[in-house]
Every structure is written in C-alpha cells, then in structure tokens.
Amino acid sequence: MFAFEKVELPVLGLRGLEADLSEEERAIQENVHRFARDVMRPIGKKLDAMSPEEVIAEGSPLHDYMAQMYASGILDLGALDSMSDLEKSRIFPIIFEELGWGDSGLAIATLASAIPAFTAHTTGDPEIIERFGSLPxxxxxxxxxxxxxxxxxxxxxxxxxxxxxxxxxxxxxxxxxxxxxxxxxxxxxxxxxxxxxxxxxxxxxxxxxxxxxxxxxxxxxxxxxxxxxxxxxxxxxxxxxxxxxxxxxxxxxxxxxxxxxxxxxxEKAIGQMMATLTFANMEMAATFTGVARAAFEHALEYVHERKQGGTAIINHQSVQTRIFSLWQKVEAARALSHRVFSYNYSAHGPHLLASVTSKTFVTDTTFQVASDALQLFGGNGLTKEYPMEKLMRDARAAMIEDGENTILGLKGVTWLSCWYQDKAGISV
CATH class of the missing domain: 2.40.110.10 (Butyryl-CoA Dehydrogenase, subunit A, domain 2)
Known part of the structure; x- marks a missing residue:
C-alpha cells in the first residue's frame, strides 16, 4: 500500500509517466528534444509546404537539416553500436520518440538514409565500411x-x-x-x-x-x-x-x-531482411509514439486556450473525457513500444513478432490520436495555421510505411500459430 500525507500534483516527464532516468539518459533526452524543437519542427513545417522537387533541390532546408543532424552526433553509429543491449533498449526509444515528436518525415529520412551505412558497419569488413559506412x-x-x-x-x-x-x-x-x-x-x-x-x-x-x-x-x-x-x-x-x-x-x-x-x-538474405524489418518496425513504433504525443500536447494546450460556452473548453466534461482518452492512448502506445525494445534486446529477442506487434498497434493508435485531437480543434484543425492536419497526414502514412499493417499482422499471427503448434506438439 501507499501512504500519502497530502495529495500532490503528478510529476510528469517529457514522456508522461516517466520513471527515473539516469543522468546520461536525461541528458540525451534533453539534447534530442532541443534539436527536435529548434531544428526539426521549423524545418519540417517549411518542407511540408514545398513541392517534392523543391524539397530535394539545391538550397532546400532539407540539406540544412541533414547537415545539422550529422553535426549533432545524435545518431553517431559508432557510439550507438558500442552501447550495451540494456543501454540500447532504454536509450533508442528515447531518441526515436523525440525525433518523431519533432517531425516524423525528417525522422524517417534520417533513419532510412542510415540503413546502408549501419548495415556496412555490421559486416565488420573494412573495405565495405570504407565504401558504404559514411554515405547517405x-x-x-x-x-x-x-x-x-x-x-x-x-x-x-x-x-x-x-x-x-x-x-x-x-x-x-x-x-x-x-x-x-x-x-x-x-x-x-x-x-x-x-x-x-x-x-x-x-x-x-x-x-x-x-x-x-x-x-x-x-x-x-x-x-x-x-x-x-x-x-x-x-x-x-x-x-x-x-x-x-x-x-x-x-x-x-x-x-x-x-x-x-x-x-x-x-536463406541468409531472408534472415538479414527480417532482421532489418525487425529493427525498422521497432523504431517506427517509438517514432510514432512521438507523433501521438505531439498531437496530444497540441490538443491539451488548445483546450485550455479556446473558449466556447463562456469558458475554456477544457471545463466541458465531453472535452475532459476526450483529452483523457488521448492521454491513455499515448501512454499505452509508449508502454508497448518500450516493452518491445526490452524484449528485442533481451536474451529472448529479437523477433519480428515483437516488432510488428508494436508497429501496427502504435501507428494505428497514433492515427486515432491525431484524428481525435484534430476534432477538438473543430474547423481550426483543418487549416494549415494549426499543426493538427499535418500530424494526421503524417500519421496516416505510417499505417502503410515499412509494411502495411494488415500484412504485418498476418506475419505476426503466423509466428503466433507456429509457436503454439510447437508448444502443443500439434500440426494443423
């Protein structure tokens, strides 16, 4: 049992119901959060309004972003690879969530562009690393x-x-x-x-x-x-x-x-592909937890500012109920994402079943959160003056990205059935 002398306000971190972080973890979180707030969000907003040709053109803000990302050391492959599995299971979701909170498109650009380099480093071959290990x-x-x-x-x-x-x-x-x-x-x-x-x-x-x-x-x-x-x-x-x-x-x-x-x-190529997909799906879950959190935070701020019926709309019970539902969904998405990171970096993992479980749930949930948060903005949510319509568009793409969610679910249930048949000693 717990004992309270008096009921205090909750202590919440950047990621809500956040248990104690180590000094190193908090420093990493604060560093990535600042980068996401000061660099990713403004650049992401600019790029969202540009044509695809303008996004990749010389002088585009995208190139400025990528240069700042590399200079930041946030995704230093050597440093990340040198971490213990326990450190990776705790620090990776912190980094990916903050990047997703900043801008999911830029987050995916950063991570996708690093896949060949990361793969080259895993070979341990100096020639392969020299050729591919530092190029986008x-x-x-x-x-x-x-x-x-x-x-x-x-x-x-x-x-x-x-x-x-x-x-x-x-x-x-x-x-x-x-x-x-x-x-x-x-x-x-x-x-x-x-x-x-x-x-x-x-x-x-x-x-x-x-x-x-x-x-x-x-x-x-x-x-x-x-x-x-x-x-x-x-x-x-x-x-x-x-x-x-x-x-x-x-x-x-x-x-x-x-x-x-x-x-x-x-057969080794199949294994390598599944290993890449296992990491990518796990990363997608953490990244889009950040998108869900961003949608919730914008909605929470808005309902305390917007007045209807003679009061801030947070004072209407229907709004209170919906805000709390958004909070629950974000916390549930984060909890599952973290559980999968812990499993994949444990002695039992990694496995695609774990990663597709979090990717499909989190991206489906993020789209629900973004859509429900937009509803709280009313007509304002549909305009580009507010961030909600962009977050909902970004979230919708994630349900197809890195494997369409229904297909990923079929792969997941195939592994569940195989596990059960092996455990039960049956074949169906």
Whole structure:
C-alpha cells in the first residue's frame, strides 16, 4: 500500500509517466528534444509546404537539416553500436520518440538514409565500411508489382497453388559480379538523394529465380553504390503525408556490382531482411509514439486556450473525457513500444513478432490520436495555421510505411500459430 500525507500534483516527464532516468539518459533526452524543437519542427513545417522537387533541390532546408543532424552526433553509429543491449533498449526509444515528436518525415529520412551505412558497419569488413559506412543511402525494398508482399520473403503467406511475385527488379549472378535490372517503387525513402542502397532482391544464381519445387524465390542482399553506370531516378513522389521525407523511383539498367557487395545470399538474405524489418518496425513504433504525443500536447494546450460556452473548453466534461482518452492512448502506445525494445534486446529477442506487434498497434493508435485531437480543434484543425492536419497526414502514412499493417499482422499471427503448434506438439 501507499501512504500519502497530502495529495500532490503528478510529476510528469517529457514522456508522461516517466520513471527515473539516469543522468546520461536525461541528458540525451534533453539534447534530442532541443534539436527536435529548434531544428526539426521549423524545418519540417517549411518542407511540408514545398513541392517534392523543391524539397530535394539545391538550397532546400532539407540539406540544412541533414547537415545539422550529422553535426549533432545524435545518431553517431559508432557510439550507438558500442552501447550495451540494456543501454540500447532504454536509450533508442528515447531518441526515436523525440525525433518523431519533432517531425516524423525528417525522422524517417534520417533513419532510412542510415540503413546502408549501419548495415556496412555490421559486416565488420573494412573495405565495405570504407565504401558504404559514411554515405547517405536508402533501403530499397518495395517495387511497383511487389509492395507489402516484400515482408513475406519466406512465402509463408502465399496463396495455395500460387507463387511469390518476382517483382520488377531482378538480379543475376555472372562470374564474380551481380547484374541488376529493373525499377523500384516510388516509395523508396530518401531514394531521390541517396548515394547508396541496401536492397534484398530476387536472384538467379544460374538455376532460375524460383527455388525448385517451392513457391518461394531465391534472394540476395546487396549494397549498391548509386553512382554506377546504369542507375537513374524518377521524379520525387508527391504524397499527402511526411512530405519532408523525399521518396522516389530508382532504375537499374545492367548495373554491375562486385560479388563482395553481396552481404547475404539465399536463406541468409531472408534472415538479414527480417532482421532489418525487425529493427525498422521497432523504431517506427517509438517514432510514432512521438507523433501521438505531439498531437496530444497540441490538443491539451488548445483546450485550455479556446473558449466556447463562456469558458475554456477544457471545463466541458465531453472535452475532459476526450483529452483523457488521448492521454491513455499515448501512454499505452509508449508502454508497448518500450516493452518491445526490452524484449528485442533481451536474451529472448529479437523477433519480428515483437516488432510488428508494436508497429501496427502504435501507428494505428497514433492515427486515432491525431484524428481525435484534430476534432477538438473543430474547423481550426483543418487549416494549415494549426499543426493538427499535418500530424494526421503524417500519421496516416505510417499505417502503410515499412509494411502495411494488415500484412504485418498476418506475419505476426503466423509466428503466433507456429509457436503454439510447437508448444502443443500439434500440426494443423
């Protein structure tokens, strides 16, 4: 039992019901929060009003943002990689939530552009690290005819009697080189500006693209320099949400890369792709917890300022009920996000089941929070004078980004069923 001599006001941190942080954790949080407030929000607002071509043009505020982000050391790959798993489980969600609170499009631009460099560092190969470890890149996953199906690399959700879609990019092995042909979808994050790409693609090693007698494809994971002959790009994508995040098509015409740039082949490529998706989904949950928190905070401020019926609208019980519901949803999203970080960095993790659980729940919840918060603004919420319509647009994109939520849920329940069948000693 607890004992109160008197009832005090709650002590709340930047992240609401925040238990004690270490001195280092609080310093990191405050540093990233300042960056998010002073750099990300103003630049994100400017970029949101610009055309996709203006966003990537020379002199765009996006370039200023990326320069300031790199100079800040917030995502210093060497420093982050040197942390213990326990430190990562606590500090990563702090960083990602603050970045999402600042601007989700810029947050995703930062993280997506770092995937090839991060992957290069995990190889431990000095030559690979030298070539890819410090350049902005992209994660080349989706293709025009192969969208969210890309998360089903092992073909466990392919319709009976069907086969995986080969998609629009093919790779074939020729001697000590890989030859790449085709095009990505227009949804490649940071694709218009990336200098490198991390891609997991169907591959013909000499016996065809499909595994003999199966529904599945042969795969390869390759790091691709995008300054190679045969690489070209389409127009940057015009979209409703996360407009500060440039996305666009990349085309490959007999692009040749050395065998050494293939970091994973066959079944190992499937494992590497799932590992990347596991981290990306976990990161998405923390980032969009920040978006939900931003929507809640704007609504909380507004209902104390806006007067209707002769009083600030916070004094109306219907508004009080809705504000508390927003608070609950943000806290629930954060709790699940943190639980998954703890699991994935524990002896039991990481696993895609954990990450899709948080990604799908948090992004669905964030869209609900943003929509309900906008409702409290009334007509003002629909105008660009207030931040709510942007937050709702940004949140909506996240329900498709890094795997459409329904497809991710199917992968999750597949793992749940497999776990249960193994535990129960049955097969259905």
């Amino acid at each position: 890149g992209c994660w080349l996953a989706t293709q025009p005819d192969k969208g969210s199906e890309v998360v089903d690399m092992d073909a466990s959700n392919v319709h009976p009697g069907g086969q995986q879609n080969k998609g629009n990019i093919g790779v074939r092995k020729e001697g000590n080189e890989y030859v790449i042909n085709g095009q990505s979808s227009a949804w490649v994050s940071y694709g218009p500006l990336a200098q490198t790409a991390m891609a997991y693609l169907p591959c013909d090693y000499g016996e065809g693209t499909f595994k003999e007698g199966t529904q599945g494809l042969n795969w390869v994971g390759v790091l691709i320099p995008l300054d190679q002959p045969g690489v070209s790009r389409g127009k940057p994508l015009d979209k409703i949400g996360q407009r500060p995040l440039p996305q666009g098509e990349i085309f490959f015409d007999n692009v040749r890369i050395p065998e050494k740039f293939a970091i994973a082949t066959g």
